[in-house]
Amino acid sequence: MAFAHHKDENLRFEQQVLNAEKYVLPFLQPDFEPATNQHVLEIGCGEGGVLKPFLLRGCRAVGVELVEYRLQLAKSFLKQYLDAGQLDLHCADIYHIQPENISDGGFDLVLLKDVIEHIPDQERLLGWLKRFLRPKGLLFIGFPPWYMPHGGHQQICEHKWLSLFPYLHLLPGKLYPNVLRWCGEQESTIQELLQVRSTGISIERLESIIKKQGYRIVRKQLYLINPIYQFKFGIKPVRQLPVVRSIPYLRDFVTTCAYYLLQPM
Structure with missing residues (x-):
């Protein structure tokens, strides 16, 4: 019983836009304020919905996506930004891209939204992404912890x-x-x-990788109810209780979404 957003690309795009607008952008602030002088990179951009709120605010953006048909959808949904030269899209493996080929001096923000749980060797990934960040650049990671009720997708x-x-x-x-x-x-x-x-990756494993790769956690938020469920199922998000989010391992089983904002030390 696949849900409607699994088959309807337009609906999926709009859900991504709404979630990024209402929850991702506020989470990033005040450390990242989207503006015309900001450069943003999204790994696994899919249909491009997460990027749209950044583009609306004037950011210069680059999206990288492995699946060709999803990238073609992004080109359709975000055509006006491509035509204006504000957006570049690449069908590629991020490991096959050199930073200097897609940016001039790196990015102020790199986004990994519902992507890190699909990429092998996440420790290598976080190390590699440092090459794409400007000094004081930020890395956003949003993902469903592996042990949560539907962590296996x-x-x-x-x-x-x-x-x-x-x-x-x-x-x-x-x-x-x-x-x-x-x-x-x-x-x-x-x-x-x-x-x-x-x-699939747990909260504990991610935090271990963050430490090993020399990032500091600028901010994190764990959710009992994933913010995007508001747009998929009409269920309002609920932040995880402080007592639960402080208990390692147990929190993985009852946290449906985790947001992290990181910066290399």
Whole structure:
């Protein structure tokens, strides 16, 4: 029972725009104030919805996306900014891009919104992204922790109960893919879910990587109810309780979204 936004690109784009406008931008402030002199890079930009509020405020932006058809959608949705020379879009692996080829002096802000959980070797990634940041540049990471109820992205399943079943992705060993096959999921969906399983990241692992790679946490916010659920399901976001967000490991199981703003030390 894949949800409407999984199949409707226009809806997905609008949800990204609204979430970035109402929650991502306020989270960044006052450390980052979008303006015409700011340069922004988004890794895994998809349809480009997260970038639009930055473009509306005059930022110069670059989007990098691996999936060609999603990048083509971004080119359609953001055509006016491409035509004006305010936006560049690249279908590429970020590791195959040199900073000097897409920017003049680096970026004030790099965005990783619902992307880091799909990228292998996140420690390497955070180290690599330092090359793209200007002095005092900032890195934003927003992601669903792996151990949260739908951290395996099982909501993309066609089977109604599988798509709603919490913690399904934590089934051990081969039991997880076998359950997906028994319920009739397509092999392409199963492989996508297994890929997420191989790269999913917890709050604890991210904070360990942040420390190892020499970043400081400027700000973080954990959510019991993910902000984007407001636009997907009509459910208002709820910040995680202080007592819960202070308990390592336990918080991973009951936090549906984490926002981090980082700066290299």
